[in-house]
Amino acid sequence: MFFYSTLPAVLALASSVTAHPSPTAYVEPTVPTGKPIAGNYGGALRPQIHFSPPKDFMNDPNGMFVDANGVYHLYYQYNPTDIVAGNQHWGHATSKDLYHWENQPIAIFPGAKGEGIFSGSAVIDSNNTSGFFPDQKDGVVAIYTLNTAKEETQEIAYSKDGGYTFTKYSKNPVISINSTQFRDPKVLWHAETEKWAMVVSYAQEFVIGIYTSPNLKEWTHASNFSHHGLFGLQYECPNLVALPLLKNVSIESPLDASNFASTDMYVLTISINPGAPLGGSITEYFPGNFNGTHFTPVDDGARIADFGKDNYAGQFFYGIPSTSPQVSIAWASNWQYSQIVPTGPLENYRSSMSLPRQNVLANTARGPYTLVSLPYDLSPLYTSKSSLANTTTANASLLYDYSSTVPSGALYFSIVVSDIPLADTTGTANFTFLSSVTGESIRGGFYFGGDTPFFINRGYIRGFDNPFFTDKFSTNNLINTETHAFKLEGVIDRSILEVFLDNGLRSATTTFFAEGSLDTVIISTGGLNPGVKVKAGLWGLKSTWASQENANGKVEGNVIKRANLAHLGV
Secondary structure, eight states: OOOSSOOOOOOOOOOOSSOOOOSSOOOOTTSOSSSOOOBOOOSTTSOSSSOOOSSEEEEEEEEEEEOTTSOEEEEEEEETTOSSSOSOEEEEEEESSSSSEEEEEEEEOOSSTTOEEEEEEEEEOTTOTTSSOTTOSOOEEEEEEEEOSSOEEEEEEEESSSSSSOEEOTTOOSBOOSOSSEEEEEEEEETTTTEEEEEEEEGGGTEEEEEEESSSSSOEEEEEEESOSOOSSOEEEEEEEEEEEESOTTSSSTTSGGGEEEEEEEEEEEEEOSOOTTSSOEEEEEEEEEOSSOEEESSSOOEESOSSSOOEEEEEOBTSOTTSOEEEEEEOSOTTTTTTSTHHHHHSEEOOBOOOEEEEEEOOSSOTTEEEEEEOOOGGGBSSSSOSEEEOOSSOEEEEEOTTTOTTOEEEEEEEEESOOSSSOOOEEEEEEEOTTTOOEEEEEEESSTTOEEEEEEEEOOSOOOTTSOOEEEEEOOOOTTTOOEEEEEEEESSEEEEEETTTTEEEEEEOOOSSOOOEEEEEEESOOTTOEEEEEEEEEOOSSGGGBOTTSOBOOSOOOGGGGGGGTO
């Protein structure tokens, strides 16, 4: 992780029912221990199905894993004392379905004034390779970067209560190379070599280091992956994960297990900042092979994970079998403007995460080893089993006012166009979400002719103006020559829009900050060739935060009773 001005870091003592305090602690009175921070999730800009922090500033997702009980743990870079980056802690939330998140107490605090707990990962040490867990199979080890003015080192902390509280290893750091630009470790278990493997960034050398360890404590440098793809100013937040490869991405349910060709292909993701093609921060990825010590890409191509401008530092959950689609979450912002967006002064928080996404690889005629990205199942959030509105009429418009029917302001929409001719193709498919009060809108669309471009335009939103807040994005999406079809899926959630093209072969994440609440949607097609078919629909999504509000409108999270904290002296 990276931010433009490093603010003084502070620490408060982590606490829980079972865990003991860390060996060192610098306690700041304004940061609570043993209880989550309460937040107001009712603001007009606050996303209702995406995760966002209770208050103040959040950036990279960290330490993501799923435990044996099916509980997903999301940690994140968190400043609990201001609406800008700095004072970095690991915030924490848990969920059973990746949408209904429960805020937990801060999980890892800095150990002294001036320190910061930067990005990293977490694993379940089920075989007790570390020796921390002689009597359990669910011990969690977090691996993170400790940032100080003098150095960035890699440290570990262990949790005996399933990842809710951590004790720092007494012999930290576990890796030190005397560098101030060495960060963001992501660790996985490599079964073939029976060792842990780490990818970590030598940020301004444009190198991803690969280390191995038998026990998470002692690490040996194995190899480097260097100077690949787009450089920007620096490499950050690498991930290495095994992904299934699809047989056919064009079928109706591409993520069905019967459609997986193999599970031995790896993907290395690298986030760069600044220096992305659209400015600021972005994530690129490299498909390839990994033998436990060396990563070898399949080609020299640099592939971009998201064609919007607000998807960075994505991380995959540890603990999902490699035979299944891997699930990722990214930070839905951009370092060029993340610390000045209006949610800070207006609603006392900044940043949200992307939707949870299911990821696999797919080969297409023009895109070998493409990272497929689709939203995790949204159907449990539908406000009704049937769509709010739909149409099967080509060259027509569907207009729907959702101001009174969808109080969350969150919707899922889909447009499927089929029987498209492959020659002399014409027409467009478009969507517009607008405010009937202010006239603001965010819109997008696809051109079926020419080089088949797709665009998003947030330039008609007036709530935030900044020279780096690029307002238009586009990509090219070839018509599928096998299916003769085009599919667009999207989710809008108050101040964030995510779109997915052709079963997730292209995706984009875009934030926006309207002065007036969006309340009307128009889905339209026009100029399509005779015989082309259209099927479009709109579904409301229920807020995952509203049900957690107390009488004062605050979401308190998982409150640990103070009586259980006596052993910590609080």
